[in-house]
Amino acid sequence: MNKLTKAQFIVVIILSLLSAIEPFSIDLYLPGFLKISQTFNTDLKNVQLSLSFFLGGFAAGQLFWGIISDRYGRKLPTIASLIIFILASVACIYSETIEQFWTARFFQAFAGCAGVVIARAVVNEYYSADQSMNVFSLLAIIAGVAPIVGPVAGNFLISHFVWQSTFVTLVVLGIICLLAVIFFLPETRIVTEKVNTNLMADFKEIVKNSIFVKYTLIGSLTYSILMIYLANAPYLIMEYGGLSSNTFSSIFAFNAIGLILGAWLANSVLSRWWTVEQIIKYTIYFGLAWTAAFVVMCLLKEPIQALLVPLFFIVLTLGVLFPTTTKLALAPFTTNSGSASALLGTLQLLLTFIISAVTNLIPADIMSLTAYSLLACHILYLACYFIKEEKQTI
Structure with a gap:
């Protein structure tokens, strides 16, 4: 480095x-x-x-x-x-x-x-x-x-x-x-002679880039998983698990450390062995395995102490995927970096809203809903990962 x-x-x-x-x-x-x-x-x-x-x-x-x-x-x-x-x-x-x-x-x-x-x-x-x-x-x-x-x-x-x-x-x-x-x-924008003032034309040009689409979708699913965790963690830990609010705060902080650990692993450890693309691929498989374990534990009504183990590793994978997907999604852009960054953030919020709205329509208890939502996001991960990339710089 x-x-x-x-x-x-x-x-x-x-x-x-x-x-x-x-x-x-x-x-x-x-x-x-x-x-x-x-x-x-x-x-x-x-x-x-x-x-x-x-x-x-x-x-x-x-x-x-x-x-x-x-x-x-x-x-x-x-x-x-x-x-x-x-x-x-x-x-x-x-x-x-x-x-x-x-x-x-x-x-x-x-x-x-x-x-x-x-x-x-x-x-x-x-x-x-x-x-x-x-x-x-x-x-x-x-x-x-x-x-x-x-x-x-x-x-x-x-x-x-x-x-x-x-x-x-x-x-x-x-x-x-x-x-x-x-x-x-410092001012970092790369100045070019081309000044395109058409907002929709800018965004249309950006979404034509398959690399941006692929890693923005994966990054958006990562954000959705984080929101699913944040929304349902209080129920799982305090209502289902019967733990106190102080214990909940400690667990919440510990899992946040998992997010930090994931970002550190992506940058300082995994990058020594694999390319960024490989890190994302293996992390998706790793997260899918722990999500499957979480689903099985939920179906078996395992105690909260057991459920916290796969939850920690799921959150850890988010820490790996946030910086890696952002890096690859924005990598093709030079003059349009700001628009690409804005579109990336907006799509994250939009996809999270859609997933939240759809899952809320499912007639299931909160625990099952959490498990199935996480599993669905990880399956979508795989579908997005196999989107064919076409090299293009904007």
């Missing part, structure tokens, strides 16, 4: 901060739902809707910032998005009604997602093919750290201060990112 220069390492830190904005914007305020509902004199369902508005803004914003960053470079759109993010976070602090809070959360996500989208494009442009795998793995590790640190930090803030302190923290994070981008982030 090529070692990073000092300047490249500084950019890694900036990209890490930008990538942390979205998960921390979700995880920090979760422990404050009850206090937020009391402040706005509303029920918890309306507070939970603020998360839906956030995800909606996140999905819409990715397409916008991806195409904007391809047109005007990576740096200026990032600066603009961070200013909007800071203002939206301030609006969250001073919201007087739940409707105002919903609106502020939407624009907070709409702006905050630019960091995630543009960070992926910058990695694809600024680092060599060998280095990019290392950086994508680091960004995946951050995604694994957030579920551990976010709720703990949020709980501390809400326990010692008002719930608005979580959004003050996000304002501070936004300001730090803004200053770092202004003074230290």
